[in-house]
Amino acid sequence: MYKILLVDDEALEREALRIIIERGFSNVEVVGEARFGSEAIILDGKLNPDIILMDIKMPGINGIEATYTIKNRNRDKYIIILTAYDE
Structure with missing residues (x-):
């Protein structure tokens, strides 16, 4: 069973990802959700997820900075960066 941490400042986005993951994959469990990069860093240490789905643009520590800290x-x-940017 793979453990996933969802990181996005938009609750609707986190909920949509949770539904897609829980309905689409039997070998995956969403173990936590974070609204900010700083929360993602803390929850990564506590929950030790196998995969993190990380938004880029968030208040405070953004997804790029949080990814850098976690990867260090x-x-x-495994961190998958998500974005709604069109560039």
Whole structure:
């Protein structure tokens, strides 16, 4: 069973991702949700997810900065960056 952490400042986006994951994959469990990059860093340490789905643009520590911090602790961590940017 793969453990996933969802990171997005938009509750609707987190809920949509949770529904897609829970309905589409039997070998995956959403173990936590974070609204900000700083929360993602803390929850990564507590929950040790296998995969993190990370938004880029968030208040405070953004997804790029949080990814950098998390990857410095564990280079083998899988982080998938999500964005609604069209560029």
